[in-house]
Amino acid sequence: MIHNRCECGIRNRMLILSQMSQRLVDAVQGFSPIDTNKEPFSFLNSVSWRCQMMEQHLHHHPYHPLFLAPPNEQIFDAAIGESDTPLSTLVSREPAIATQSDEQQTLQKRRITTNLKIDSMWELSKSATREGIETLYFMNNQRKAIIARQLKAIPIFDLSLSRILTELNEGFDLTKMYFSSAVENLTRHGIDQLLNLEKNSGSNRTPARFSKEIKKILIDSFIRKSPYPSETEKERLSRLCKLDYKQVSVWFANKRMRTKIHTPTNFHDYSTGKTPISADSPTSNFASEFTSNHTSAVRSEQGSFSGSPFTISSVDSEREGSFSPDNSPSPYLMDDAISGVPKSSLDTSQAKFGHSLAGAYPSSCEQPLNRLRENWAVCDDILGSQSSGSHAIPSIRSSTKAEKVTRSMDTNSRIGDMTNTNLASRPATDKNMSTICPLSSGGCGKTVVANQHMTPVGKTSVIHRPGFPIDQDAPASLDTYSFKYEISQDEEKCETTRTPGTFIYQNSSA
DNA sequence: GTCGATGATTGAGT
DNA sequence: ACTCAATCATCGAC
Numbered sequence: 001m002i003h004n005r006c007e008c009g010i011r012n013r014m015l016i017l018s019q020m021s022q023r024l025v026d027a028v029q030g031f032s033p034i035d036t037n038k039e040p041f042s043f044l045n046s047v048s049w050r051c052q053m054m055e056q057h058l059h060h061h062p063y064h065p066l067f068l069a070p071p072n073e074q075i076f077d078a079a080i081g082e083s084d085t086p087l088s089t090l091v092s093r094e095p096a097i098a099t100q101s102d103e104q105q106t107l108q109k110r111r112i113t114t115n116l117k118i119d120s121m122w123e124l125s126k127s128a129t130r131e132g133i134e135t136l137y138f139m140n141n142q143r144k145a146i147i148a149r150q151l152k153a154i155p156i157f158d159l160s161l162s163r164i165l166t167e168l169n170e171g172f173d174l175t176k177m178y179f180s181s182a183v184e185n186l187t188r189h190g191i192d193q194l195l196n197l198e199k200n201s202g203s204n205r206t207p208a209r210f211s212k213e214i215k216k217i218l219i220d221s222f223i224r225k226s227p228y229p230s231e232t233e234k235e236r237l238s239r240l241c242k243l244d245y246k247q248v249s250v251w252f253a254n255k256r257m258r259t260k261i262h263t264p265t266n267f268h269d270y271s272t273g274k275t276p277i278s279a280d281s282p283t284s285n286f287a288s289e290f291t292s293n294h295t296s297a298v299r300s301e302q303g304s305f306s307g308s309p310f311t312i313s314s315v316d317s318e319r320e321g322s323f324s325p326d327n328s329p330s331p332y333l334m335d336d337a338i339s340g341v342p343k344s345s346l347d348t349s350q351a352k353f354g355h356s357l358a359g360a361y362p363s364s365c366e367q368p369l370n371r372l373r374e375n376w377a378v379c380d381d382i383l384g385s386q387s388s389g390s391h392a393i394p395s396i397r398s399s400t401k402a403e404k405v406t407r408s409m410d411t412n413s414r415i416g417d418m419t420n421t422n423l424a425s426r427p428a429t430d431k432n433m434s435t436i437c438p439l440s441s442g443g444c445g446k447t448v449v450a451n452q453h454m455t456p457v458g459k460t461s462v463i464h465r466p467g468f469p470i471d472q473d474a475p476a477s478l479d480t481y482s483f484k485y486e487i488s489q490d491e492e493k494c495e496t497t498r499t500p501g502t503f504i505y506q507n508s509s510a
Numbered sequence: 511g512t513c514g515a516t517g518a519t520t521g522a523g524t
Numbered sequence: 525a526c527t528c529a530a531t532c533a534t535c536g537a538c
Contacts, residue, residue, distance in 0.1 A: 209516070209535070228527090250518060253527070258516085 210251070214241040218251055227256050 210218070217240055223228060229237065234248045241248070 247517080249526080251516095254516070254518085254531095256527090257529070 006261070030322070206453060210241070214243065215243055218255070222252065222255055227259075 025361075147385055218237060221233060221237055225233060229248070229252060234252075237243070238245045238248045
């Protein structure tokens with residue numbers, strides 16, 4: 001059943017990460033005591049010290065689960081009755097206890113205790129989910145932020161992921177993993193590393209071709225936003241397409257290579273602030289990725305607005321006010337990938353997640369995650385932090401429409417500070433000019449700016465899709481301007497749905 | 511079997 | 525950590 005020690009270690013660690021995340025989130029948001037009768041804390045029953053310390057910290061520091069550091073080896077030994085020194089004595093000295101135990105003895109003890117526990121963990125390990133890991137990833141980032149800002153504390157254990165992987169081959173300490181390096185240093189890369197090992201273990205790693213829907217999403221981002229997506233964008237895409245972060249990175253790298261685009265030109269890199277050298281000079285030919293049968297689509301794409309392409313349907317006939325923006329050819333040829341993405345693309349059956357992770361996105365993860373995020377504001381208040389905008393909360397999975405509007409406006413405001421030159425140079429003196437349109441959320445896209453002659457009216461719903469045009473050249477002669485859209489992409493939920501509707505702009509001077 | 515497309519890997523450079 | 529460039533490995537069409 002157990003193929004190898006490393007595999008078990010990874011599975012167990014994943015389980016722990018996913019399960020503890022919920023329990024810790026519950027403890028954090030509700031200040032509830034940790035139930036030592038439930039997993040994963042029941043594993044610590046034999047190590048009573050840790051449980052006592054947890055509850056003690058919990059009492060004095062409501063947010064303590066985010067602060068806890070692990071005990072050292074000596075305390076662990078005492079807790080399981082393998083030390084001559086009374087546990088109480090050691091605890092009273094904590095954390096200023098020097099590790100005295102012999103390294104080899106410690107390792108051996110660790111192996112023994114680990115082996116005893118691995119078998120019982122095996123079945124449970126199947127419930128490990130990416131969601132759980134990422135929840136913890138989020139939490140850990142917040143914890144680090146608090147520590148850095150408020151406590152200026154240094155984690156007792158600060159092992160690297162490579163060290164952990166080494167430990168996995170030698171047997172690892174289940175009781176230490178809670179707050180050890182896998183937690184301390186859990187990174188996006190680390191998550192994928194663990195998951196990749198999980199996915200690749202015991203099966204062929206035949207690279208599956210991505211589905212058409214996934215390719216559409218990726219190409220859409222590639223063309224509409226940037227061939228050099230930011231980390232945020234890659235994470236969004238990885239969630240949306242249910243691919244690994246690395247797979248998204250590889251895809252973009254391959255895409256750049258195979259389209260012979262070696263120099264960013266007609267896009268703005270929001271992650272780095274780098275601005276393209278030229279707005280309309282494709283650097284090179286477009287090779288095999290895009291062939292002649294895509295020409296019509298290219299033409300259609302060129303019909304969109306300069307510098308801020310639509311992300312709605314690419315079918316021209318579906319647009320009502322036929323704006324014919326000028327020139328600025330996109331350097332990125334494209335196929336029909338920008339058309340609507342059916343919701344079926346999000347079916348787990350289409351996803352590349354196989355093995356035990358297939359379809360493992362329990363809704364139970366969402367609620368504690370939301371609670372944590374909501375609670376985070378409270379934490380900030382209590383801790384006196386005013387830098388809530390810098391927390392980079394990855395997503396809010398269930399928010400009201402009003403909240404989304406507020407959030408999207410806030411997003412736009414922030415993006416507006418770092419947007420491209422079109423926006424930077426746009427005057428904002430006139431009320432009817434440079435209106436930040438509340439109808440769209442930004443994501444990594446461009447700020448939505450109403451035409452200087454147009455004021456958005458009508459629909460007040462949120463289109464979670466960037467790309468509403470910065471129609472600098474919109475003719476003032478038009479009384480109204482409208483266009484249809486048919487895609488609503490909710491970045492919060494990483495869902496894309498078809499929501500037919502029409503935007504109507506009315507000439508405010510008419 | 512050939513060949514193109516494409517996901518993934520590797521190594522060097524930054 | 526990210527990118528490029530080369531390359532490998534696999535799949536599917538023919």
